[in-house]
Amino acid sequence: MNLSTLTVAVVAALVLSAVVPAAAQTVPPGYPADYAAIIAAAEQEGAVAVYSTTDSASADALLKDFRALYPKLQIKFYDLNSTEVYNRYLSETAANAETADVLWSGSIDLQLKLVADGHALTYRSPEAGKMPKWAVHEDRAFGTTFEPLVIAYNKRLLPADAVPKSHGDLLRLLKEKPQLFAGGKLTTYDPEKSGFAFMLMTHDEKYFPQFWDLAAAFGHGTGRFYPSSGTMIERITSGEHLLGFNVIGSYVVLRQRKDPDLGLVYPSDYVLVMSRVAFIPKNAKRPNAAKLFLDYLLSARAQKIMANQATLFSVREDVEGPYSAAALAKELGATLKPIAVDMSLLAALAPAKRLATLRKWQETARAQ
């Protein structure tokens, strides 16, 4: 921060505080003093529009707390799926129409595609220093959560000694006791219908050399494939499927609160971890309000809510709670394999490679 920008910021803050009759919000502890200018400008903007794949119910605790923190800001929260977030933002931007101020989506690859295409604002968040390195991409894209991909199973129906403890275990079980899961008793994410699932598949290929044997074991009617974790969990708890592979852990723990028969295993060989990525589009109409919301998502205050009541799994290492990266690290250590928020993910978007991989999936997991 040099002197002239500081002066500008201070002047701006003074001017704005003169315009706004009520005193501007106090700067959160540890933030630079000129943050007051951002707050004041955000309050002038009056609202922040968020396109999000986190459903309103899960995000509610965060939104309420954000409102308590900045009562003068209205949150326009759009509850969409990841394709809708992408399509809507891209179309609105192309038409120069008003769009989101923050894009917050679990489809890491689609988010990074937008960042790579130059849509993201570069912003040095005061919280960035507290974030793990892999979760921040060039001060443009920020991973906000730390959600493990787990094995979920039905405790009522799957004998305890048959529950696999790792990816290798699962493959062995399917080979040794194929009758246990015959007729669609196993479920996993559908890479044909969900780009997120495809991304998981490319990471499983990386960490588990026998992945395609596993895919082949899903074939011949053993596996059923869905485009969302929620559907998998519903069908596992009903007993239609005994076990689900690569289910998002945050949804599993949420459901466990209602249904004690839902079991969860962190695979002992490696645990993939996904992070909902947030960025501020360059053309955001309310960039200051967007900064407040982004900084809030990364703040210890919001992360604590994610680690506790929101069960979204906090990403910051300095935040404790039952659903936190810290707690997972204590239990699982180096087996945790977060999907890094970086451009290497875009390789999987190359059409030719992608089509070939999907064809392979059809020939193995979808084999009749």
Place this chain on the structure above:
Amino acid sequence: MLWLRAPTVLILAALVLLPIGIVVYQSFLDEPFFAPVARLSLSSYEFILGEPDFKRAFLTTLALAAGMTAIAVPLGAVLAFLVVRTDLPGKSWIEPALLVPIVLSPIVIAFGYVVAVGPVGFASLAFKRLIGFVPWNLYSFASLVVIAGLTHVPHVYLFSSASLRKLNLELEEQARVMGAPPWRVALSVSLPLAWPALVYAGVLIFFLGFELFGLPLIIGDPANVLVLTTYLFKLTNILGTPSYQLMAVVVVAMALVTLPLVYLQRYLLRIAERYVTMGGKGAQSRPLRLGRWRFVALAAIVIWLLVAIGLPLAGVLLRAFVSRWGEGVNPFDNLTLQNFVDLAEYPNLVGGIVNTFLLATVGAAAAVAAYALIALAVHRWRSPLVAMVDYLVLLPRSLPGLVAGLAFLWVFLFVPYLGVLRSSLVGLWLAYSVVWLAFGLRLISATLTQIAPELEEAARVIGAPPGRALRDVTLPLIRFGLMSSWLLCFMIFVREYSTGVYLQGPGTEVLGPLIVTLFGGGSLELVAALSVVNVVLVAAGLALALRLGVRI
């Protein structure tokens, strides 16, 4: 009248062709149409036509559409005949009950079937306990066709009943006097008379088969049944980022299906004017007596109601009131109201309910007014534009859910002056009204074709200006068509989801997209609870409407 006719038809053409036009244009590009690098190209056609999956999906869709039409149209027609024309017992509750499938989102219906007769559904488990195995398999092409057929009987019913109510009763009366049994009257007299309505319904149901998404996704996909819409779903992701150009090609293929279909419709209706039935005379008459067949007919209807409505509704109801279900769970030990408590806490729910019902009542009425204007504008108009309207009307339905919402978003974003409609309830209303144009409009046209020209001519002869003839003669004569049209729009607007996904936002949220968002997020207990709330609200609205004198 030309001053009214030509502008109406032109506005209609613009509203239909804008969203379709963008999609057709998109299909000939190699990038999103709004991208500066987009070039004209046939590469998307090459890709799609070279995909074996596309061919497979197209043929499967054709079979599904034909199968569901073959089931829904005859059953719907018979049902309408029984309810409208005979002394069938229990009519007063059958009529409202049979409309339930129209209110529920197809994905909710499909999920209801999973809870009822899926591999661990409550009915499946009961059979397993009784006879040791489950005698059916929900996940198959056959179940998909049967379920799609049975759940579309109500649509055909609405068409047929509106037209049967206005038949010239004397014709049936004469047949009866000659000693014809009821089935003979139905087959030889009523059926030919209701012909236009049945042709319209058949064409629409067949084409709706192309657009089905929720049922094939949930019931067909586990059995590897791929239809065009589920194929389209995969296309959103097949190249990593949503490939609009590929999706557009599939939509163009669907739009092309409307051409032979409308041609067939026009061919089948060529002779319709011979069946003008609403002549100068008309008398109230007794309903046909079914005699000992009364209870056979009732039993058949009850069985249909149980399969097409009872099963999925019971599944949804059960899911709404339990914390868990399935194999090894006694649902009665897990009864709870918690799902409704959670639902009540859902952000902006009340706003969503208010918006939805505003759209479904006032919006549907406005849509029907617009449809009626279009129907009257082309009524007895000898102009080549009328043929064009016939082809236009079906086109919006060729936009499957996944694309319709996006196409309308593009219309509002890229067509000058329409931007103000984006994120407004009016924009939602316009999109809904255009997408469901064929259904609402055809219900009205079917009743219009029944009116003999001499009725309007009589009014003109005694000196009534055209407006007066319209108000005092034509509109009262098509009132059943108008009411059915409103009712259908009311229910469809309550449940419509995909069209609204990209148009709604904070302040304009509606329930249909919310149900789909919740479904996607896996909160099926909330989906079930919300669907129950929907059905209860619609049933209350229906009861009120019936009391106020609306006839189905």
